[in-house]
Amino acid sequence: MLALKVITVGSSAGVILPNEALSRLKVQQGDTLFLTEAPDGSYRITPYDPEFERQMAIAEEIMHEDRDILRALADK
Secondary structure (H helix, E strand, C coil): CCCCCEEEECCEEEECCCHHHHHHHCCCCCCCCEEEECCCCCEEEECCCHHHHHHHHHHHHHHHHCHHHHHHHHHC
C-alpha cells in the first residue's frame, strides 16, 4: 500500500503520487486521472475514463450484432 499526502494547491487540495504509483498507472505529469467510486463505497484512481469505456462497450456490442450491415456499408 502507498500512502498519499494531501497538500494545499491554491484554494484546493491535491495529493502527491510517488514515482512508483505513476509508473504502475503508466501516467506522467499532465495526464488526467479519474477518481471513481466503487459499489462498496471505496474509491479508485485510474487513467481510464469510465464513461468512454462504457461507450466503447456499447459500440463493440453494436459492431458485433450488426457486423453484416457494417460489412455491407464498408463495401460501398
